[in-house]
Amino acid sequence: MTRVLKEPVYSTLVGLARALGAAQGLRVTVTGVEHIPTSGGVLLAVNHTGYLDFAQVGLLARRRGRSVRYLMKAELEDNLVVAFLMRHCGAIGVDRGHGAQAYHRAVDALVGGDLVCIYPEATISRSFEIKELRSGAARMATAAGVPVVPVAIWGVHRLWSKGFPRALGRHHVPVHVTVGPALSPTGTTDELTDRLQQALRDALEHAQHGYPHPAGAPWVPARLGGGAPTPEQAATIERDRRA
Numbered sequence: 001m002t003r004v005l006k007e008p009v010y011s012t013l014v015g016l017a018r019a020l021g022a023a024q025g026l027r028v029t030v031t032g033v034e035h036i037p038t039s040g041g042v043l044l045a046v047n048h049t050g051y052l053d054f055a056q057v058g059l060l061a062r063r064r065g066r067s068v069r070y071l072m073k074a075e076l077e078d079n080l081v082v083a084f085l086m087r088h089c090g091a092i093g094v095d096r097g098h099g100a101q102a103y104h105r106a107v108d109a110l111v112g113g114d115l116v117c118i119y120p121e122a123t124i125s126r127s128f129e130i131k132e133l134r135s136g137a138a139r140m141a142t143a144a145g146v147p148v149v150p151v152a153i154w155g156v157h158r159l160w161s162k163g164f165p166r167a168l169g170r171h172h173v174p175v176h177v178t179v180g181p182a183l184s185p186t187g188t189t190d191e192l193t194d195r196l197q198q199a200l201r202d203a204l205e206h207a208q209h210g211y212p213h214p215a216g217a218p219w220v221p222a223r224l225g226g227g228a229p230t231p232e233q234a235a236t237i238e239r240d241r242r243a
């Protein structure tokens with residue numbers, strides 16, 4: 001049976017996210033929400049283009065009467081406020097040096113009927129395209145025997161992303177959210193990862209369809225005539241920063 005997070009902290013955060021979106025005048029369009037089951041363990045695999053896309057995931061889940069348990073970097077718990085929020089919202093901290101513990105906690109949550117959110121790209125995509133996926137999402141879904149639902153969010157990266165100043169005022173930014181059909185946890189880990197990669201690319205292209213993309217704008221992918229780095233250029237930037 002699905003466990004619903006009823007902590008007042010979580011509900012308060014959802015309310016704040018909704019109020020912030022209204023204050024900013026965000027125009028959110030969601031398609032495919034029916035692909036998210038209303039009960040049972042489900043792994044949401046979401047593209048990662050900015051620092052605020054997690055809020056759209058939480059609001060998306062509420063459309064199905066559900067709450068989300070996020071996989072988040074454990075180092076965020078160094079901030080006392082964030083640590084408090086993570087603890088009271090059922091977040092699962094991921095220590096990159098000891099990932100097995102988070103993996104098992106996530107699998108247990110899925111088996112217990114929770115809706116768990118993972119960013120299979122691991123880090124924000126500077127090209128705003130779908131990066132090569134890590135295998136964690138496929139391994140979790142397979143181990144728990146639950147479906148993986150691909151989710152693509154487009155537009156919210158314009159508010160705050162890597163290399164961009166925050167723009168949290170009232171900008172009336174359109175946000176498109178596309179939920180793709182659930183993927184069954186079948187085949188090998190590599191096969192499921194490949195299927196998820198393609199499903200996320202399809203969902204992203206659907207979310208981008210009909211969205212205004214000014215030529216040369218830094219938040220627009222190079223593929224669409226924008227000024228964002230290509231995936232190859234973005235990979236070079238990441239390598240240089242790690243070095």
